[in-house]
Amino acid sequence: MGESGAESRTDGDATGGGTGVGAGRETGRETYGPTGGGAEVCVEAVGLEKVFQVRRRTGVLRRERREVRAVDGIDFTVARGEMVGFIGPNGAGKSTTIKMLTGILTPSGGRLRVAGIDPARERTRLTRRIGVVFGQRTTLWWDLPLRDSYALVRRIYRIPGERYRANLDRCVELLDLGELLDVPVRQLSLGQRMRADIAAALLHDPEVLYLDEPTIGLDVISKAQVRDFLRDLNAERGTTVLLTTHDLTDIEQLCERVIVIDHGRLMYDGALAGLHEVGESERTLVVDLERELPPIEGVPGARTVRTEGPRQWLAFPASASAAPIVARIAADHPLVDLSLREPDIEDVIARMYAQQRRPAAG
Amino acid sequence: MRRARLYFTVAGSSFRRYATYRVATAAGVFTNTVFGFIVAYTYTALWTSRPQLGGYDQAQALTFVWTGQALLAAVALIGGGAQDEIQERIRTGDVAVDLYRPVDLQLWWLAADCGRAAFHLLGRGVVPMAVGAFAFELALPSSPLTWLAFLLSTWLAVVVSFAFRYLLALSAFWLLDGSGLSTLGTLLSTFFSGMLLPLNVFPGAFGEVVRQLPWAAMLQVPADVLLEERSGAAGLAGAFGFQACWALVLLAAGRALQSAATTKVVVQGG
Amino acid sequence: MAEAERAAAPGVRDARAVRAVREAVVRARWGVRAYGFIAAMWVRSTMAYRTSFVLMVVGNLVTTLLDFLAIVIMFTHIDELGGFTLPEVAFLYATSSAAFGLADLLLGSFDRIGSRVRDGTVDTLLVRPVPVLAQVAADRFALRRVGRLLQAVLLLGWSVTALDLDWTPGRLLLVPVMVVSGAAIFGAVYVLGGAFQFWAQDAAEVQNSFTYGGTTMLQYPPTVFARELLRGVTFVVPLAFVNWLPALHVLGHDDPLRLPGWVDFASPAVAALCCVVAGLVWRAGLRGYQSTGS
Numbered sequence: 027m028g029e030s031g032a033e034s035r036t037d038g039d040a041t042g043g044g045t046g047v048g049a050g051r052e053t054g055r056e057t058y059g060p061t062g063g064g065a066e067v068c069v070e071a072v073g074l075e076k077v078f079q080v081r082r083r084t085g086v087l088r089r090e091r092r093e094v095r096a097v098d099g100i101d102f103t104v105a106r107g108e109m110v111g112f113i114g115p116n117g118a119g120k121s122t123t124i125k126m127l128t129g130i131l132t133p134s135g136g137r138l139r140v141a142g143i144d145p146a147r148e149r150t151r152l153t154r155r156i157g158v159v160f161g162q163r164t165t166l167w168w169d170l171p172l173r174d175s176y177a178l179v180r181r182i183y184r185i186p187g188e189r190y191r192a193n194l195d196r197c198v199e200l201l202d203l204g205e206l207l208d209v210p211v212r213q214l215s216l217g218q219r220m221r222a223d224i225a226a227a228l229l230h231d232p233e234v235l236y237l238d239e240p241t242i243g244l245d246v247i248s249k250a251q252v253r254d255f256l257r258d259l260n261a262e263r264g265t266t267v268l269l270t271t272h273d274l275t276d277i278e279q280l281c282e283r284v285i286v287i288d289h290g291r292l293m294y295d296g297a298l299a300g301l302h303e304v305g306e307s308e309r310t311l312v313v314d315l316e317r318e319l320p321p322i323e324g325v326p327g328a329r330t331v332r333t334e335g336p337r338q339w340l341a342f343p344a345s346a347s348a349a350p351i352v353a354r355i356a357a358d359h360p361l362v363d364l365s366l367r368e369p370d371i372e373d374v375i376a377r378m379y380a381q382q383r384r385p386a387a388g
Numbered sequence: 389m390r391r392a393r394l395y396f397t398v399a400g401s402s403f404r405r406y407a408t409y410r411v412a413t414a415a416g417v418f419t420n421t422v423f424g425f426i427v428a429y430t431y432t433a434l435w436t437s438r439p440q441l442g443g444y445d446q447a448q449a450l451t452f453v454w455t456g457q458a459l460l461a462a463v464a465l466i467g468g469g470a471q472d473e474i475q476e477r478i479r480t481g482d483v484a485v486d487l488y489r490p491v492d493l494q495l496w497w498l499a500a501d502c503g504r505a506a507f508h509l510l511g512r513g514v515v516p517m518a519v520g521a522f523a524f525e526l527a528l529p530s531s532p533l534t535w536l537a538f539l540l541s542t543w544l545a546v547v548v549s550f551a552f553r554y555l556l557a558l559s560a561f562w563l564l565d566g567s568g569l570s571t572l573g574t575l576l577s578t579f580f581s582g583m584l585l586p587l588n589v590f591p592g593a594f595g596e597v598v599r600q601l602p603w604a605a606m607l608q609v610p611a612d613v614l615l616e617e618r619s620g621a622a623g624l625a626g627a628f629g630f631q632a633c634w635a636l637v638l639l640a641a642g643r644a645l646q647s648a649a650t651t652k653v654v655v656q657g658g
Numbered sequence: 659m660a661e662a663e664r665a666a667a668p669g670v671r672d673a674r675a676v677r678a679v680r681e682a683v684v685r686a687r688w689g690v691r692a693y694g695f696i697a698a699m700w701v702r703s704t705m706a707y708r709t710s711f712v713l714m715v716v717g718n719l720v721t722t723l724l725d726f727l728a729i730v731i732m733f734t735h736i737d738e739l740g741g742f743t744l745p746e747v748a749f750l751y752a753t754s755s756a757a758f759g760l761a762d763l764l765l766g767s768f769d770r771i772g773s774r775v776r777d778g779t780v781d782t783l784l785v786r787p788v789p790v791l792a793q794v795a796a797d798r799f800a801l802r803r804v805g806r807l808l809q810a811v812l813l814l815g816w817s818v819t820a821l822d823l824d825w826t827p828g829r830l831l832l833v834p835v836m837v838v839s840g841a842a843i844f845g846a847v848y849v850l851g852g853a854f855q856f857w858a859q860d861a862a863e864v865q866n867s868f869t870y871g872g873t874t875m876l877q878y879p880p881t882v883f884a885r886e887l888l889r890g891v892t893f894v895v896p897l898a899f900v901n902w903l904p905a906l907h908v909l910g911h912d913d914p915l916r917l918p919g920w921v922d923f924a925s926p927a928v929a930a931l932c933c934v935v936a937g938l939v940w941r942a943g944l945r946g947y948q949s950t951g952s
Contacts, residue, residue: 078950130784132948146948153787165782169798170703181695182788212480412860422867425887426875430739433882437736563710572714575721584728591734 068141068234068266069104069127075135076122076290096122098290099136106233107264109256111271111281115375119290120270124236127268128158141233154183157227161239164223166211172222173207176229183230190229197225200255217248224255228265235259237269241276253279274368288375299345301374308341310367311348316360325354336362344369394491395499402503406511413511416461420516424457428524442588447527448615449586454520455611456583458513459542462505463549463606465577467570470501470550471557475570478560487650494642498550505546529616537624541610544631548605549577551638558642561649581607602634689792696788696796704801711802718805726751726813729877740881745820746909747879748813753833753901754876756810757840758869763803765795765845768852769866772859780947790944794852821909829908832923839929840900844869846932847895853936853943872897880906881914888915899928 076097082090097119104110112120125131127140129149138145141155158165166175180190198204201221206214214222220240227235237256241249257280259265271277277284277298284301286294294301311328314337321330321338328342328351342351348366355361406413428450435446444452460466474497477483486493520526529535556573563569578584580603587599587608598604609627612618618627704711729751733744742750771794774780783793814833823829851865872891880888880902892898892915899921906913907922 125781128785130781130948132945134949149784150787150789153785156785158782158785160782163777163779163782165785167699170699174699174703178696178699182692182786409860411858412863415858415861415863419863419867419871422871423874426871426878426883429883429887430878433740433878434732434736437738441735569714569717572717572721575724579721579724579728584725585731589735590731 066106067103067139068106068108069102069268070139071103071123071127071136072101072138073136074100074123074126074133074138076119076126076131077134095290097126097133097287100287100290100292102285102292102295104266104268106266107260108283109260109267109269109281111269111277111284112287113271113274113277113284113375114287114293118288120287121238122290123287124238124268124270128156128236129153154230155233157230157232157235159220159223159227159235159237159240161220161237161242164211164219166219166223166226168212169210171208171210172203172214175211175222176207176226179226179229185230189231193229193231194225197228200258201225202251217244217251220244220248220252221255224252228259231263232265234266234268237267239271240269241271241273249273249275256280274374278368286375293375309344309348309369311340311342311351311355312365312367313338313340313355313359313361314363316362319359322355322359324358325351327351391491395495398496398499399503399506402500403507404503406504406507416508416512417515420457420460420512421519423460424454424516424520425523427456428453428520432524442586443617444586444588444615445527447525448617450520450524451526451528451615452582452586452611454517454524454526455614456607457520458517459509459545459607459610460583461508461512462542463545463581464501464505464508464553465549465581465583465606466574467553469504469553470497471553471570474554474557475560478557484653487653494554494639494646497554498547498639501550501553502543502546505543509542527615529614534614534616534619538610538614541613541627541631544628544635545606545610547635548602548631548638551635551642552577552602554642555638555645558645558649561652577603577606580604582611583607586611602638605631605634685789689789692788693792693796696793697799700796700799701801714802715805715808718802719808722755722806722809723812726809740879741911742879742881742909745817746911747877748817749821749909750879750901750905751877752810752814752817753836753840753905754873755806756814756837757900758844758873759803759806759810760837760841761844761848762869763801763807764841765848766800766803767797768794768848769855769862770794770797771852772855772862775856775859775947784948791849791940823908823910832904832908836901836904836925839925842929843896843900843925843932844872846929846936847872847897849936849940853940856943856947868895868897872900876901879911881911885914892917896928896932899925 074097075095078094078096080092080094082092100119100123112123114120122131126133126138127145129145129152132146140152143152143155145152166172167178170178176194179185185193198207201224203218203221203225206218206222211219211222224237224240235256240252240256244252253276256267256269260267260280267280269276269280282297284294284296284298285292286301310331313322316336318336319338321333322340323330325340327346328340330338331341332339340351340355342348352364355364431449431453432446435441435444435449439446441449461468464471474483477486486496489496521528529538553573556569559569580587580598580601582604587595587604589595590598599608609618609631613624613627618624726748729747730744732739733747737743739747771780774783774794780790783790786793818825818833847865847868851862851868854864855862872895875883875891876897880898888898892903903913903917903922904925907919913922
């Protein structure tokens with residue numbers, strides 16, 4: 027159903043190689059999907075649905091049954107070796123989607139294939155082909171030293187000795203786990219635990235790696251370490267990586283492609299740059315001047331949105347380069363320091379809605 | 389004064405928290421009732437062959453059974469009280485935060501446990517007792533004063549039980565597996581409180597000793613107050629005094645262990 | 659063409675059934691192996707603190723002996739309880755405790771499913787290539803629970819020597835049979851209780867009625883209990899097959915329900931049936947979880 031529906035849509039003015047809300051999805055396929063590039067399909071979802079029956083107490087004995095469409099007909103494909111970020115507000119359906127992709131939840135409708143396997147039907151077979159990292163809860167054994175946890179993972183996945191040692195050595199080196207191997211998992215810090223979890227998910231050479239909020243709560247250094255590792259993994263091994271995140275920097279540094287899900291629907295599928303354009307998102311330049319001055323004016327493409335003593339905030343389109351703006355300000359004003367603020371993901375999505383509503387209303 | 393109000397608030401919120409576990413409460417009532425029936429039948433057999441055993445008649449013995457089931461959750465004889473939470477907080481290291489709070493850790497947990505016990509007495513005690521009274525002939529007192537004395541004695545039982553469980557919980561600072569010690573504590577509590585067999589049935593010198601141990605304050609004493617085996621001003625004073633003494637001794641021991649634990653956390657960082 | 663297909667259908671169906679059974683067997687064997695090495699890992703990690711472990715086993719043994727001490731104290735006042743002597747009650751106690759102890763040692767972690775559903779860690783079990791049942795069973799495997807089993811074996815040894823019985827091979831064989839089938843029946847109760855928690859996460863305690871409550875009841879002579887209760891544990895929750903019915907045969911007592919004689923030997927069949935039912939309900943529970951996620 028999703029297939030023909032997408033086909034019949036007209037090619038809109040898809041931007042940045044991506045497809046906006048209501049625009050045709052073929053562009054996305056041509057750029058990233060298997061049909062245009064000829065790359066091998068790794069994940070394929072057609073009309074994917076998940077409906078929950080929610081029972082709510084309305085009186086002492088009365089109960090109301092309500093249907094919640096957590097995922098409401100989503101189509102996308104991911105080619106082997108892609109890195110895709112799933113973003114969306116909390117409760118938007120992205121976690122439910124990931125749970126269906128890993129076989130934890132059974133879809134209520136639609137078609138799903140991961141590495142050629144139907145996750146709901148052959149969950150056990152699928153588990154050997156995928157790696158899963160939950161940001162909030164560890165898949166490791168809480169009371170066991172890391173080394174024992176890995177030994178268990180090896181036996182559970184029946185990893186041949188040589189391959190296990192090579193993979194473990196590699197992970198230990200790249201994720202800097204050497205000194206942590208004899209520490210029980212419960213004593214690891216959040217950043218250490220995340221690295222440990224990622225290593226555990228990769229020991230059996232999965233084709234697809236899912237990460238649910240892999241950088242949530244991590245400090246800046248741990249975040250950088252995790253991102254570097256994932257980038258290398260994808261580049262060197264060609265592992266397909268699907269991640270959900272709230273952190274736009276994750277997406278910017280890792281993913282060529284984002285999928286935005288909200289209210290159980292696919293809102294956008296394409297490049298990050300395109301998302302900014304669709305959402306007309308703005309970046310903010312925070313400028314510290316030598317002294318308090320009137321709001322900066324006359325910088326093309328930027329406007330001052332706020333001033334507070336010697337500090338001023340200038341907004342400009344996220345797709346534009348900051349360099350000419352900075353150069354212009356530095357030329358005309360006594361500049362002490364400046365920093366760049368990325369647009370907030372929630373903000374981008376909110377703008378996307380606003381834009382979607384506009385043509386409908388007008 | 390403000391402190392007292394704080395602890396009342398803690399107790400109140402603990403009461404409300406346990407009140408939200410409706411399914412767990414129903415499950416507990418079911419289990420207590422099933423156990424009540426099993427034990428009541430064995431006691432019936434025992435008291436049929438030896439009427440007046442331990443000074444109880446059959447109705448009193450059966451009342452003892454259902455009192456035990458009614459108090460089991462409130463006095464936390466088989467666990468399920470504050471100690472599980474404390475041990476979990478020690479295990480995860482969250483306890484470090486607790487130790488730096490401007491409230492007294494022991495009193496805070498005692499207040500929380502009293503709130504829990506109050507709910508468990510109502511939510512898990514009343515129904516099994518009613519079922520027991522419906523299915524068997526029990527010797528329940530008619531005087532409201534006896535019931536009042538029973539409530540006071542039950543509260544003291546909760547305090548003694550808490551003081552004992554607090555000691556067990558703090559041992560998690562030194563032991564790897566605190567749950568093993570909890571199991572041990574549970575088995576000691578069930579045997580020496582009279583849960584398995586009323587303590588006045590225990591023979592000779594062994595019986596004499598067992599009746600003076602702190603566990604006697606957790607079930608045997610409140611049950612005897614309810615059965616009017618301990619009555620009158622002197623009898624009740626003796627009962628309450630016995631419970632209060634053990635409460636103070638165990639709370640003091642808990643306090644000593646708590647300061648040792650605090651030192652350990654401060655020195656070793658957990 | 660269609661005729662031929664129709665003719666071939668039964669054969670195809672048989673082949674499919676054979677394959678399904680073979681797959682189930684392979685899966686079960688892998689589950690048991692995985693259970694083995696996960697449990698072994700837990701044992702290894704507790705053995706790092708050997709003194710603490712030994713203390714716990716001894717503590718467990720002593721305290722479970724206290725449980726039996728309560729019965730001994732009863733017998734300081736009486737000679738018979740419900741027509742059973744102390745060695746006879748000890749025999750009931752030991753067989754019930756051995757069966758339950760074995761089940762508790764192997765599957766004692768099943769009461770944690772409810773809390774795992776609540777905190778979402780069931781998901782982590784679903785993404786590993788080991789049957790969830792095996793993972794849950796092996797989780798936090800605690801060898802210290804062997805204490806109850808030790809107590810049961812000690813008591814069994816004492817009661818067998820104290821009982822003045824003619825130990826025919828049939829009677830002797832019934833003892834291990836009842837312990838193993840009894841453990842399987844209790845194990846099925848654990849699994850059923852675990853599956854039930856997929857629907858009612860806070861109801862873990864209900865299964866205590868059947869596990870701890872069951873073993874307590876089976877430690878006493880059946881003659882002590884009301885007829886309705888005996889019918890309930892014979893026909894509804896077949897706990898009477900754990901030890902009561904075979905033990906009555908061994909001890910030469912009459913069955914208060916006057917059931918036919920062959921039921922004394924029916925424990926293995928009842929245990930197998932319980933395991934099948936528990937397995938099916940477990941699967942339904944897990945499927946329910948996978949479709950509701952809660």
